[in-house]
Every structure is written in structure tokens, then in C-alpha cells.
Amino acid sequence: MTDWGEQTITLAHGAGGKAMRDLIQKLFVEGFDNEHLSTLEDQARFDLSALMAQGTQLAMTTDSYVVDPLFFAGGDIGKLAVTGTVNDLAMSGAIPLYLTCGMILEEGFPIKDLAKIVASMKATADAAGVKIVTGDTKVVHKGAADKVFINTAGLGVIPAGVNISAANAQVGDVVIINGFIGDHGAAIVDARGELALESSVLSDCQPLNDLVQAMLKVCPDIHCMRDATRGGVATVLNEFAHSSGVGIRIEQSSLPIREEVRGVCELLGLDPLYLANEGKLVAVVPKDKAAQVLEVMLAHPNGDNSAIIGEVLAAPKGKVLLKTGFGGERLLDVLVGEQLPRIC
Amino acid sequence: MCLGIPGQITAISDADKLMAKVNVSGIVREVNIACIVDEEHTVEQCVGDWVLVHVGFAMSRIDEEEALHTLRLLDELGELQQELDAMEASGVRA
Amino acid sequence: MKFVDEFRDSQKAQYLKQAIHNLAQQIEPTLSRPLQLMEFCGGHTHTIFRYGIEQLLPDCIEMVHGPGCPVCVLPMGRVDDAVNLAIRPEVIFTTFGDAMRVPGSTMSLLQARGKGADVRMVYSPMDALNLARQNPEREVIFFALGFETTMPSTALTVLQAEREGIKNFSLFCNHITTAPTIKAVLDEPDLMLDGFLAPGHVAMVIGLQPFEFIARDYYKPLVITGFEPLDILQALWMLLKQIAEQRCAVENQYARVVQPTGNKAALNAIHQVFATREHFELRGLGSIDHSGVGMTANYSGFDAERKFAVKPLTVIDPKECQCGAVIKGLIKPWECQIFGKACTPETPMGALMVSSEGACAAYYNHGYRSAAA
Numbered sequence: 001m002t003d004w005g006e007q008t009i010t011l012a013h014g015a016g017g018k019a020m021r022d023l024i025q026k027l028f029v030e031g032f033d034n035e036h037l038s039t040l041e042d043q044a045r046f047d048l049s050a051l052m053a054q055g056t057q058l059a060m061t062t063d064s065y066v067v068d069p070l071f072f073a074g075g076d077i078g079k080l081a082v083t084g085t086v087n088d089l090a091m092s093g094a095i096p097l098y099l100t101c102g103m104i105l106e107e108g109f110p111i112k113d114l115a116k117i118v119a120s121m122k123a124t125a126d127a128a129g130v131k132i133v134t135g136d137t138k139v140v141h142k143g144a145a146d147k148v149f150i151n152t153a154g155l156g157v158i159p160a161g162v163n164i165s166a167a168n169a170q171v172g173d174v175v176i177i178n179g180f181i182g183d184h185g186a187a188i189v190d191a192r193g194e195l196a197l198e199s200s201v202l203s204d205c206q207p208l209n210d211l212v213q214a215m216l217k218v219c220p221d222i223h224c225m226r227d228a229t230r231g232g233v234a235t236v237l238n239e240f241a242h243s244s245g246v247g248i249r250i251e252q253s254s255l256p257i258r259e260e261v262r263g264v265c266e267l268l269g270l271d272p273l274y275l276a277n278e279g280k281l282v283a284v285v286p287k288d289k290a291a292q293v294l295e296v297m298l299a300h301p302n303g304d305n306s307a308i309i310g311e312v313l314a315a316p317k318g319k320v321l322l323k324t325g326f327g328g329e330r331l332l333d334v335l336v337g338e339q340l341p342r343i344c
Numbered sequence: 345m346c347l348g349i350p351g352q353i354t355a356i357s358d359a360d361k362l363m364a365k366v367n368v369s370g371i372v373r374e375v376n377i378a379c380i381v382d383e384e385h386t387v388e389q390c391v392g393d394w395v396l397v398h399v400g401f402a403m404s405r406i407d408e409e410e411a412l413h414t415l416r417l418l419d420e421l422g423e424l425q426q427e428l429d430a431m432e433a434s435g436v437r438a
Numbered sequence: 439m440k441f442v443d444e445f446r447d448s449q450k451a452q453y454l455k456q457a458i459h460n461l462a463q464q465i466e467p468t469l470s471r472p473l474q475l476m477e478f479c480g481g482h483t484h485t486i487f488r489y490g491i492e493q494l495l496p497d498c499i500e501m502v503h504g505p506g507c508p509v510c511v512l513p514m515g516r517v518d519d520a521v522n523l524a525i526r527p528e529v530i531f532t533t534f535g536d537a538m539r540v541p542g543s544t545m546s547l548l549q550a551r552g553k554g555a556d557v558r559m560v561y562s563p564m565d566a567l568n569l570a571r572q573n574p575e576r577e578v579i580f581f582a583l584g585f586e587t588t589m590p591s592t593a594l595t596v597l598q599a600e601r602e603g604i605k606n607f608s609l610f611c612n613h614i615t616t617a618p619t620i621k622a623v624l625d626e627p628d629l630m631l632d633g634f635l636a637p638g639h640v641a642m643v644i645g646l647q648p649f650e651f652i653a654r655d656y657y658k659p660l661v662i663t664g665f666e667p668l669d670i671l672q673a674l675w676m677l678l679k680q681i682a683e684q685r686c687a688v689e690n691q692y693a694r695v696v697q698p699t700g701n702k703a704a705l706n707a708i709h710q711v712f713a714t715r716e717h718f719e720l721r722g723l724g725s726i727d728h729s730g731v732g733m734t735a736n737y738s739g740f741d742a743e744r745k746f747a748v749k750p751l752t753v754i755d756p757k758e759c760q761c762g763a764v765i766k767g768l769i770k771p772w773e774c775q776i777f778g779k780a781c782t783p784e785t786p787m788g789a790l791m792v793s794s795e796g797a798c799a800a801y802y803n804h805g806y807r808s809a810a811a
Contacts, residue, residue, distance in 0.1 A: 263369030328490020331805030346481030400562020
């Protein structure tokens with residue numbers, strides 16, 4: 001790998017000339033290293049018959065990644081940019097295959113940091129079994145962007161017979177999550193350093209496509225599935241309840257929450273149900289398959305603290321209820337604005 | 345403004361400025377301990393104390409004896425209730 | 439013992455629930471209307487909603503959610519003053535997260551930040567002092583708010599700044615005091631309150647004595663209460679016992695934290711730095727005598743109001759708002775004419791919709807949007 005020393009991104013790196021070509025070759029083509037990218041065509045090309053052998057529908061998605069700080073405990077913006085898009089594909093049941101990568105770089109950004117981000121993207125893509133096949137780089141004046149913004153789009157194939165939708169929840173279904181909630185949100189609060197906390201919470205940033213395929217093997221008829229990113233688990237549950245026209249009740253005592261995440265939440269007056277996750281999915285499955293699904297999830301490295309957290313009810317339509325440890329119930333509403341630390 | 349959380353003081357970080365490290369469920373944060381030190385309880389003696397933390401200040405030591413007393417009282421209340429229920433079930437309630 | 443989960447135990451909650459129901463059965467024949475018990479503090483309101491405590495109570499007990507949320511009762515004019523301070527180019531304006539979204543007459547601090555003001559959220563006033571140390575060329579102002587619980591922290595921070603000779607740090611002081619605010623509620627002629635859960639963390643600082651007038655002069659039973667759900671249930675049981683035995687006294691449920699005489703070091707710091715104002719406005723309640731503190735002359739160098747010659751703005755609350763009536767327990771939140779219509783957590787008009795601690799926001803967010811819900 002090239003040693004970039006103290007070199008920084010300059011406007012020349014986005015100007016289309018030699019500097020740009022060198023950067024793309026040394027950083028991205030060698031970094032992402034695959035046969036689609038190395039042809040240096042303006043587009044990646046795929047053999048349709050190979051795709052059609054894997055399923056009946058294409059799934060496509062895009063997401064942009066801006067995070068402060070760029071590097072945090074358990075991940076970085078590069079890992080996030082791959083897992084986020086892989087997970088968005090995976091939540092449809094799709095097998096993610098190809099990703100694009102668009103980067104907007106701020107003038108003056110250290111190239112060695114960019115190289116770290118690229119290496120992280122490559123490692124995450126390998127782990128998820130996807131390839132980054134085409135890309136774009138733009139450089140903007142200092143101050144016109146915050147260090148680096150990344151956009152990734154993704155393409156995947158949905159196997160025949162899979163039909164997952166937020167509108168498919170049925171009364172009697174069971175709600176399952178694949179592990180501890182709020183880790184990413186708590187890690188980011190900590191990494192920003194504004195609140196001067198010391199903690200060992202790592203972001204849960206992880207690709208979920210392999211876990212999803214394992215779940216589909218025992219239950220091809222997963223009704224709903226989403227990854228609980230911004231807005232947290234509470235927001236996803238509200239989306240399901242609203243789209244399916246059902247009620248959902250979850251049990252406070254069954255929610256997997258790490259001790260340290262609880263600590264951050266107690267200190268700052270935050271609710272872990274609204275904290276962001278980057279490696280957590282919420283699935284609604286038929287009741288008779290719930291035990292089997294839970295079993296394969298628990299056996300999978302991306303699901304080793306999975307738990308059944310609730311059930312789907314006929315009423316109240318469009319609402320999510322939380323059963324407290326005390327036997328009381330309360331409504332779990334959609335968050336208004338950003339969750340701010342409170343002291344009162 | 346009431347959000348006060350129990351935590352345990354693990355170390356003194358700056359004795360002059362009365363700053364200490366407090367652990368709340370595995371999260372460590374620096375807090376000021378001016379409200380819990382006096383002639384009878386020196387800065388060094390604070391290590392190991394359970395305190396109530398509010399906006400970065402240890403506001404009060406938490407009294408374990410009192411906490412246990414409260415919890416015992418509630419258990420006794422439960423036992424009393426069970427006796428009453430048993431009496432009611434056997435039909436001897438006055 | 440970690441002093442948290444032990445006080446969230448559902449078995450003990452069942453014991454208390456049963457004991458409360460037994461007492462209520464005893465009292466009920468003597469009542470002409472449901473008992474109205476007020477939790478003064480927003481922190482208690484939060485616990486009551488978070489754990490669904492009202493569902494555990496018998497029908498003859500109604501909780502009234504009082505004015506003890508300092509973010510809610512912050513008048514709009516003071517928010518405007520804060521915004522005006524924050525937009526000064528030399529200023530780093532620091533605040534607790536709660537106050538970021540409180541609307542002023544033109545904008546909130548969050549919106550001011552969007553327009554380029556250097557507004558920073560801190561966890562502690564000490565963190566604001568740290569910013570002053572790190573940015574000697576800037577003026578760091580801390581938005582000091584809260585009842586007596588928070589006063590010692592800001593007072594001690596000022597004393598630390600004085601010791602270190604830090605000149606670029608000041609408080610925009612909006613601290614308010616508990617007893618005069620409770621008194622204003624008690625002086626309401628239509629009041630129907632039968633007892634109080636009093637704020638445990640305020641009592642931790644000021645002790646029990648300042649609450650005694652409530653039992654002595656107004657004949658209302660009162661229990662100093664902690665913030666875990668078992669604390670609230672136990673305190674309600676203690677209140678009912680007083681009512682059943684026709685007593686009114688100040689009792690302390692929260693003895694693990696509250697000493698009868700309060701905290702001497704904290705009180706000393708408060709008295710050194712702060713002095714009672716003749717009157718101070720509370721949103722929804724209007725101007726109340728002696729309900730606020732300002733900074734003493736000795737510390738005027740740390741007083742942002744003097745340092746930046748703030749001319750306090752007064753903004754009249756929208757006339758449709760019935761926050762005052764809700765706070766005093768005269769009406770339920772959903773009985774206010776604009777509740778859930780013009781006034782929602784996204785577009786709060788009244789004080790009680792502003793913070794998640796406010797009674798109206800709590801009712802709205804937890805789905806109690808009508809008498810039927």
C-alpha cells in the first residue's frame with residue numbers, strides 16, 4: 001500500500017487530471033480491488049443470467065453517510081457506508097451483490113485518513129460478500145463540506161417467494177430483535193466527547209445479510225423487517241404498526257440493553273429505544289415460526305443476543321405500546337426532533 | 345431539574361479542585377465532590393462512596409442503611425399483605 | 439446494592455399497590471370527590487408516565503402534575519434574552535440539552551445555532567468553565583436554570599472560576615426557588631389539592647424545613663419523594679396513610695439521600711453567590727414574589743445580565759394557553775382548548791408542551807389525548 005505521509009486532498013484531486021487519476025488508481029482501484037472496477041469503464045456491467053439464477057427481483061437502494069466523528073469505537077464512516085447500504089438491501093430479503101461509492105472530499109483532508117476509510121470499506125465489503133464496483137470522487141473548497149461525505153448505492157437480488165414489507169404484520173405475529181439496542185447511539189455520544197464520558201461501548205455496526213439469509217432458510221415468510229438506524233427501535237415499530245394498521249406491544253423487561261448503554265441513558269436522561277443502531281434488525285414473523293427463527297439467530301455471530309420482544313395486536317391500530325416492568329402500559333410514540341440529553 | 349443518578353466514586357482525579365471519577369453502570373465521568381467533603385469526611389475517604397450525581401456534581405452520599413431499611417419495610421408490607429390474604433381466604437377476617 | 443434496580447422491583451410494587459388499594463378502600467366512603475395529589479417535580483412526572491404508575495392506582499386517586507419543570511416554566515422573554523446573548527460573535531453560549539428546544543418569541547437556541555450562533559450543549563456547568571479555560575479569547579456564558587437542586591452546581595462553578603481568576607466566564611441566571619412556587623399554587627382560590635409528593639433532590643439541598651409551612655399553614659400532607667418508581671408508590675402510600683389518619687406532616691420517604699437539614703456545603707455556596715430576587719416570572723404562573731434568584735453584587739463580574747447589559751424582555755404568553763390552570767390542577771391537559779390542536783410537542787405554544795417533563799407533553803406523548811384514553 002502507498003504511504004501517503006502528510007499529504008492532503010487538494011482541488012487538483014478532483015480536477016480530472018493526473019492527480020485525480022493517480023488518486024483513483026492508488027487509493028480506490030487498488031483499495032477496492034475487483035474485476036469490475038479495474039476495467040476503469042464509466043459503468044460496471046453485470047451478466048444478467050448470473051443475477052437471474054439467484055432470484056426473481058432486483059433490489060436497489062442508496063444512502064449517504066455523514067458522521068461526526070469519522071472514526072469511533074467499533075467503526076468508522078467507511079464501515080458505516082458499506083453496512084448501512086448492505087443492510088438496507090438485506091432487509092428486503094435480498095442477497096446484496098454490488099455497491100457504488102461516491103465521495104465528496106473537503107480540501108485539506110489527510111489522504112492517509114481517506115486510505116484508512118477505503119481499507120475499512122473494503123474489509124467490510126469482503127465480510128458482507130459484496131463488491132464496490134464503480135465510484136465517483138469530488139473535491140470541494142475547504143469549509144464547503146465537513147471532511148468527507150460518502151454515498152453508496154447498492155444492488156441485490158431477492159430470492160423467489162420472499163415478500164417482506166412493513167405493511168405485512170398480522171395479528172398474533174411475534175417481534176424479534178437480533179441483540180443489544182442503542183450501542184451505536186451511545187458510542188457516538190461518547191465519541192463526540194462533548195459530554196466528557198469515558199465508556200467502553202462499541203458501535204454495533206455490522207452487515208446483517210448473512211443473518212437474514214439464515215433466518216429466511218427457516219422462515220421464508222418473514223412478514224416485516226427493518227434495520228433500526230436513526231430513531232431507533234421505537235421508530236421502526238411505529239412504522240410497522242402504522243403501515244400494517246395493527247397494534248404492537250413490546251415488553252420492557254425483554255429488551256436486551258447493555259449495562260453501559262443503560263448508564264449513558266441514565267446519566268443523560270435518554271431513552272435507549274430511540275438511540276440509533278447500525279447492526280440491529282427488527283423482524284415480525286409468524287408465531288409458529290418464532291422459536292425456530294430465534295434459534296438460528298442465536299446461533300449466528302450477528303445475532304448472539306437475539307430476543308423476542310413483543311407481539312402484534314389487533315388494537316390500538318397504528319400504535320406501539322410498551323408494557324413496563326410494573327404491569328403498567330404506555331404509548332411508545334414517534335420521536336419529535338432529535339433526542340437531547342436532559343437533566344430535569 | 346431533578347435528574348440525579350447513583351454512582352460510585354472510584355478515584356480522586358484532582359484533589360485541589362475536588363474532582364473525582366464516578367462510575368455509573370460502567371460509564372465513567374469526572375464529577376465535583378465539594379458537596380460531600382468536610383472535616384469529618386476527607387477527599388481521600390470519598391473513594392468507594394456511593395453518591396447521587398447531578399449535572400457533574402456529587403450532591404449527596406447515599407446511605408446504604410437507609411436504603412436497606414426502606415426495602416425491608418416494603419418486604420414487611422408484603423408479608424403483612426400475604427397474612428391478611430391468607431386470613432381472608434380462610435374466612436377469619438374480622 | 440446499586441440503588442437503582444432495587445427500587446424498580448415489580449414484586450415490591452405489587453405489595454405497595456395492594457397496600458394503596460386497601461387504604462383507598464378505607465378512605466373512599468369519606469370522600470365527595472377523588473383525591474387530588476400533586477407531584478410537584480417534572481422528574482416525578484417523568485417516572486409516573488415512564489412506569490405507567492397511574493394505571494396501578496385506584497380510581498379515587500387523581501395525580502395532578504405540578505409546575506416543577508424549570509424548562510417548562512422558563513418565560514419566553516428569558517429565552518429571547520438567551521438567544522440575544524448567544525448570537526453575539528464573541529460568545530460561546532452553553533446550556534443543558536433540555537433548554538435547546540424551548541421556543542422564544544422568534545426562535546429557540548437550537549434554531550439560533552442553525553443561524554450560526556455558537557451554542558453548545560454541556561452536561562455540567564463545570565464543562566462550560568472548561569470551555570472558558572480553553573477559549574480565553576471568547577466569552578463563555580452558561581445558561582443557569584433549575585430549582586435548588588441545580589443551584590449548588592452553578593454556584594460552585596462560579597466560585598471555582600473566581601479561585602482560578604477566570605474572567606471570560608459568566609452565568610445567565612434563571613434559577614428559581616421551590617417554596618414560593620408551591621405557595622403560589624396553594625394560594626389559588628379554586629384549589630382542590632389534597633397532598634403533595636415533594637421533590638427529593640431539592641430537599642437533598644435545602645432540607646425539610648422550607649416545606650413545613652405547607653403542613654403547618656395550609657394543612658396539606660406532604661412526602662419528600664425519591665425518583666424511582668417504588669419511591670413514588672411508597673410516598674403515595676405514606677400520603678394516603680396521613681389522609682386516613684387525618685394528619686398533615688412533612689415526611690421523608692427518601693431518607694437514603696435526603697438529610698433533614700439538607701446539604702451545608704451546597705447551601706453555603708448558594709448563599710455566597712445568589713440572592714433572592716423580589717419577584718420573577720414563571721411561564722404559565724405569572725410573576726411570583728421571591729421565586730427567583732439573581733447573583734450577589736460580589737459576583738457581578740460573573741453575571742451575564744450585568745456584563746452584557748441584558749434588558750430583560752417580557753413576552754406575553756399566548757392568551758389561548760391554559761397552562762396555569764393545568765399546573766394548579768384545575769383542568770386536565772386535554773381540557774385545554776388548544777391541546778393537541780394548535781399546541782403539540784412539534785409546535786408547542788404553552789409552557790407544559792415545551793419539555794418532555796411538562797404535563798401536557800407527557801400526556802400527549804404517552805397517548806392520553808382525551809378523557810377516554
